[in-house]
Amino acid sequence: MYLSTAASRTAASRSWRSHVRTAVLASVLPFTLATASAQDGPQLNLPRVELNAGMHRIDAQVAQAPQERQTGLMHRQNMPLHEGMLFVFEQPATQCFWMKNTLLPLSTAFVADDGTIVNLADMQPQTLDSHCSTKPVRYVLEMNQGWFAHKDIKAGFKLSGAPFKR
Structure with a gap:
């Protein structure tokens, strides 16, 4: 659209900015409310x-919906030793985690579709340090910190269970 006068260009610019502002607020507000x-x-x-790491059984909560993944293990005061949380994403991608509002020290396994652990990371409570997978993955398993090390489980180890059967 071509505008011939400065006044009409200014009015059109204000109108355009108003539409953009409304669109941005409409897209950000649901995310803000979901975050809160x-x-x-x-x-x-x-x-x-139920997952298995060799002879070790893991009872994992499954965080699959975006809001469930976003909240994760935040605000948990404790977690039994054999329990964890499995984060399930729609498709493989580089997954990054932090520990905002998370009170427990955790170890995280970034897991390929076939159950193979790609890499592990230890994460400290209530920090904003980013811990990422070294390859695209769909699964991330969080356990109490040290769980994998105490069981001598390293990158390359293969977990088993229903999510990894194809």
């Missing part, structure tokens, strides 16, 4: 899946 509600308290009632 996602951090209200710990998630204790997510579905569970």
Whole structure:
């Protein structure tokens, strides 16, 4: 659209900015509200899946929906030794995690579709340090810090369970 006068260009510019501002707010507001509600308290009632790391059984909560993944293990005061949380993403990508509002020290396994651990990371409570997968993955398993090391589980180890069967 071509505008011939400065006044009409200014009015059109204001109108355009108003539409852009409205569109930005409309797209950001749901995320902001989801962020606020996602951090209200710990998630204790997510579905569970049994995983195995060799002879070791893992009872993992499954965080699959975006809000469940966003909240993760935030606000948890404790977690039994054989429990963890499995984050499931729609497709493989570089996954990065931090520990905002997370009270427990955790070890994280970035896991390929076939259950192979790509890399591990130890994460300190309530920090904003980013810990990322070294390759694209769909699964991330968080356990109490040291769980993998105590069981001598390293990158290349293969986990088993329903999510990894194809």
